[in-house]
Amino acid sequence: MTMTALDAGVLLAAYLLGSLSGSLLLGRLRGVDIRRHGSGNAGGTNALRTLGWRFALGVVAIDLGKGALAAGLGLRLAPGWAYPAAALAVVGHVWPLWHGFRGGKGAAAAVGALLVLWPLAVPPLLLVWLAVLVASGYVGLATVLAALGLPLLAWWQQTDGMRMGFAVVMALFLLFTHRGNLQRLRRGTESRFERARLWHRWRSRA
Structure with missing residues (x-):
């Protein structure tokens, strides 16, 4: 090109x-x-x-x-x-x-x-992000898992090479920029957004 x-x-x-x-x-x-x-x-x-x-x-x-x-x-x-x-x-x-x-x-x-x-990619990625956030309270983890879902979505939809390349590059790039979050998760020092842990609060009341 x-x-x-x-x-x-x-x-x-x-x-x-x-x-x-x-x-x-x-x-x-x-x-x-x-x-x-x-x-x-x-x-x-x-x-x-x-x-x-x-x-x-x-x-x-x-x-x-x-x-x-x-x-x-x-x-x-x-x-x-x-x-x-x-x-x-x-x-x-x-x-x-x-x-x-x-x-x-x-x-x-x-x-x-x-x-x-690629507007149709946003709702499923947002759904993954919200599900992880509500379950864990970790914004960084939710973002990483949603980002990793992007190339999977591109593969499932059999997208063209340019879109697939963008999906893979963005997933890897966001994994890189959130590496500190992942390191803190492994050490158990990552900040948790407690107000977002709706699943935990629901289970505590059940």
Whole structure:
């Protein structure tokens, strides 16, 4: 696949869009650098734990939006490069140019891209994420297992090579960005979102 100057420009724009971190942009409005609070991660989960649900909702909206925008830009201007553009938006979220290359873990940006490029993949992945979260209370574990379900879904649906490649790359990339969560899980030190453990609370009352 030959790359034109327009294609290269779209890929660069996708990375730069990904570099716009929702938590860090909104944090500046409040005079807060979220990377100095909680887990130190510039993502929605840490935003929820440290600054509340309203702030976290804004963070997630921005991070979903930039993934969707990057994917949409790719589809419109460089259709053959839409999936690489989406992947670069996720990379930009993790290593943002505008924020010293210290960002989040990329899940929300990836979901935003999927909403544009492969919307039917989002409901089953969200179902896996919610099921694991409700059962365990571990957001990181829920995200990893949902991400690992992406290539399985692509295989089951017999998708084309570009979509399959994106699914595999995203699954491995999110596994990499959540490696700290998995290490803490093995050590038994991972933070648990107790309010989300609805299954445990239901069993305790039964």
